[in-house]
Amino acid sequence: MMDTSVIEIRRLPNYQLVSTTDFFFPLVDDPFLMGRIACANVLSDMYSEGVTEVDNLLMILAASIDMPPNCRDIVTWKMIEGFRSLAEEAGSSVTGGQSIYNPWPIIGGTAMSVVPKERVLMPTGAIEGDVLVLTKPLGTQVAVNAFQWINIDERWSRISDVVSREQLERAFDISAMSMERLNRKAAELMWKHGAHAATDVTGFGILGHAEALARNQSESVSFVIHTLPVIRAMAGVDAKLQNLFRLVKGRSAETSGGLLICLPKENVGAFCSEIYEAEGWPAIVVGTVEGGDRSASIAADVEIKEL
Amino acid sequence: MMDTSVIEIRRLPNYQLVSTTDFFFPLVDDPFLMGRIACANVLSDMYSEGVTEVDNLLMILAASIDMPPNCRDIVTWKMIEGFRSLAEEAGSSVTGGQSIYNPWPIIGGTAMSVVPKERVLMPTGAIEGDVLVLTKPLGTQVAVNAFQWINIDERWSRISDVVSREQLERAFDISAMSMERLNRKAAELMWKHGAHAATDVTGFGILGHAEALARNQSESVSFVIHTLPVIRAMAGVDAKLQNLFRLVKGRSAETSGGLLICLPKENVGAFCSEIYEAEGWPAIVVGTVEGGDRSASIAADVEIKEL
Structure with a gap:
C-alpha cells in the first residue's frame, strides 16, 4: 500500500517515477476554490511520500451537459484557473490534460515526479514510541x-x-x-x-x-x-x-x-x-x-x- | 502543438518527462475490447512522438450508476482487464488509477515515460519532398x-x-x-x-x-x-x-x-x-x-x- 505509484525507471536505475491520479465531483459552489481543492488533493498523495517537487500535472475535467452553455464555460474556466493557480503555488505547472462533456462535472488530475530513490519516504518505518x-x-x-x-x-x-x-x-x-x-x-x-x-x-x-x-x-x-x-x-x-x-x-x-x-x-x-x-x-x-x-x-x- | 506534454526534469537535465492523458465514453459493446482500445488510444500519443518505452500507466475509470450493480461490476472489471492486457503487450504496466461512479461509464488513462532528450521525436522537421x-x-x-x-x-x-x-x-x-x-x-x-x-x-x-x-x-x-x-x-x-x-x-x-x-x-x-x-x-x-x-x-x- 502506497498513496502513489512508485516505479523504477529502467533507463535510470537511481531514480523513481512517482505518480498519482485523483478526480471527483465538485463539492463546493465556488469553481475557482474547487479547482484549488482538486489540485491540493492530487498533490497530497505526492507529499505523503515526501515528494516535495512535483514535475508536472495533467488535468482531468468534465464539463456538465446539464448546465447552460455560457454558465458551463465560466464554471469550467474558473475551475481550470483555480487548479492552475495552486499548481503554480506548489512550484509545479499544468502541462496538459483532457476534458469531456458529462452529465456531472468532474475535476482532478494526474501528478508526476522523477526523484532520486532516497527521496521517496517509504511508508513502512514506524517504530514503538513514535x-x-x-x-x-x-x-x-x-x-x-x-x-x-x-x-x-x-x-x-x-x-x-x-x-x-x-x-x-x-x-x-x-x-x-x-x-x-x-x-x-x-x-x-x-x-x-x-x-x-x-x-x-x-x-x-x-x-x-x-x-x-x-x-x-x-x-x-x-x-x-x-x-x-x-x-x-x-x-x-x-x-x-x-x-x-x-x-x-x-x-x-x-x-x-x-x-x-x-x-x-x-x-x-x-x-x-x-x-x-x-x-x-x-x-x-x-x-x-x-x-x-x-x-x-x-x-x-x-x-x-x-x- | 505536441500530442503529449514534454517537460524538462529539473534534477536530470539530459532527460525529459513525457506524459499524456486521454479518456472517453465506451464506443463498442465488448468491455474487454473497449479496455484495449482505450489503452491503445492513450499510448498512441506517446508513440506519435517516438516514445516506444512507456514507463507506466494510471487508469481513469467511471462505473455507470445506470447499470444494475452485478452487470456494472462485470463490465468494469472486463474493461480493466482489457486495458491491463494491452498495457502488458506494450511492455508497460498499470500501476494505479482511480475510479468513480458516474451516470455514464468512462475509460482511459495517463501514460508517462522518462526518456533521454534525443529520444523524443519533435514534430517539426518535415521538408519538401517528404x-x-x-x-x-x-x-x-x-x-x-x-x-x-x-x-x-x-x-x-x-x-x-x-x-x-x-x-x-x-x-x-x-x-x-x-x-x-x-x-x-x-x-x-x-x-x-x-x-x-x-x-x-x-x-x-x-x-x-x-x-x-x-x-x-x-x-x-x-x-x-x-x-x-x-x-x-x-x-x-x-x-x-x-x-x-x-x-x-x-x-x-x-x-x-x-x-x-x-x-x-x-x-x-x-x-x-x-x-x-x-x-x-x-x-x-x-x-x-x-x-x-x-x-x-x-x-x-x-x-x-x-x-
Whole structure:
C-alpha cells in the first residue's frame, strides 16, 4: 500500500517515477476554490511520500451537459484557473490534460515526479514510541454537507439546535481553507525531522488511513489514536445526525485532508512549532505508536479537540 | 502543438518527462475490447512522438450508476482487464488509477515515460519532398456507428442499399482490430527510417491532424493528401448519409487511429514493407510534403482506396 505509484525507471536505475491520479465531483459552489481543492488533493498523495517537487500535472475535467452553455464555460474556466493557480503555488505547472462533456462535472488530475530513490519516504518505518501527528483538522465532509442544509428548511431544522448559522459558516470557511492548503511544507518538514512513515487522510477517514498505514509497517507496531482534532461544532452536528458521518469514529471522509505522520518523539515539538510558524495552522498530536499487530484503533477515552 | 506534454526534469537535465492523458465514453459493446482500445488510444500519443518505452500507466475509470450493480461490476472489471492486457503487450504496466461512479461509464488513462532528450521525436522537421504515410485505415467512426444501426430498422433502411450486413460486420471487425492495435512498431520504425515529424490521427480526422502538424513545421512546407485509405464500403455509407461524418473530407473522427508520418522519400519503401511484415497490416502512402504556407489540404482528384 502506497498513496502513489512508485516505479523504477529502467533507463535510470537511481531514480523513481512517482505518480498519482485523483478526480471527483465538485463539492463546493465556488469553481475557482474547487479547482484549488482538486489540485491540493492530487498533490497530497505526492507529499505523503515526501515528494516535495512535483514535475508536472495533467488535468482531468468534465464539463456538465446539464448546465447552460455560457454558465458551463465560466464554471469550467474558473475551475481550470483555480487548479492552475495552486499548481503554480506548489512550484509545479499544468502541462496538459483532457476534458469531456458529462452529465456531472468532474475535476482532478494526474501528478508526476522523477526523484532520486532516497527521496521517496517509504511508508513502512514506524517504530514503538513514535508519535502520530496530523496536519489538518477533521470534519470537512460534515461541514461541507451541513453548510448546504442551511437553505433546506427540513434539513436545517434537524441540526439548528446544536449549531448556529454563524458557526456553520465558520466551519465551512475553515474547511475550505484547509482543503485548499498544500501539504508541501509538512512534507519538507517530514524529511527535516526524520519522519518514519506517513499517509494522507482522505476518503476512508483518519482511522481508515491509519489502519492501512499500520498494516504496511515493517515492525510489529500498532497505532492508537488518543485525540481527534475536529472543526468546531462538527462533532455535535454529527452526533445530532446519529453519527451519519461517523466523525468521532474516525470514519468521516475528508477531502484533501492532512498528513498523518509517524515522528520520532523527540522531534515532535520542533516539527509542530515549525509548521505552525510557516503556515499559521497547527499540527496536532493525535496518537502513539505501540507494540502490536499492525492495527489501528481509537482509544476508549479519546479526546475530541475542537479547533 | 505536441500530442503529449514534454517537460524538462529539473534534477536530470539530459532527460525529459513525457506524459499524456486521454479518456472517453465506451464506443463498442465488448468491455474487454473497449479496455484495449482505450489503452491503445492513450499510448498512441506517446508513440506519435517516438516514445516506444512507456514507463507506466494510471487508469481513469467511471462505473455507470445506470447499470444494475452485478452487470456494472462485470463490465468494469472486463474493461480493466482489457486495458491491463494491452498495457502488458506494450511492455508497460498499470500501476494505479482511480475510479468513480458516474451516470455514464468512462475509460482511459495517463501514460508517462522518462526518456533521454534525443529520444523524443519533435514534430517539426518535415521538408519538401517528404512522403506522408498513414499506418491505419480511416473510417472507424463510420463503421462503429453504422454497425449499431443494423438493429434499428428506421436507420438501417437508410443505408441498406449501399452496404450489406456482412460488409458492415466486416467493417466493424476491421475497425475493432485497428483500434486495439498499438502504434508501437510504427514508432520504432520511425526512428530506424529517419522520420521527420509525426502525429496520430484521432478526433479531428486525418485532415485536422495534418493541419495541426503542418502549422507546427520549422520549414515553410505544406501537406497535400492525394490518397485516403478507407475501410471498405464506409465511404459509400457516409455518402448515403449526406457526408454526415465527412469521411472523404478527411474530417471523420478516428479512435486510436494510425500515425501520420513524414518520411524521407527514399525510406518509404523499406518502412512500409517492414511494418507490413511485422504487423500484417499495410501502411499506406497518403500524400506529399511540398513547399507552402504550413497548411494541409486534400487534392481535388484524391483517390479513395478501399481496404
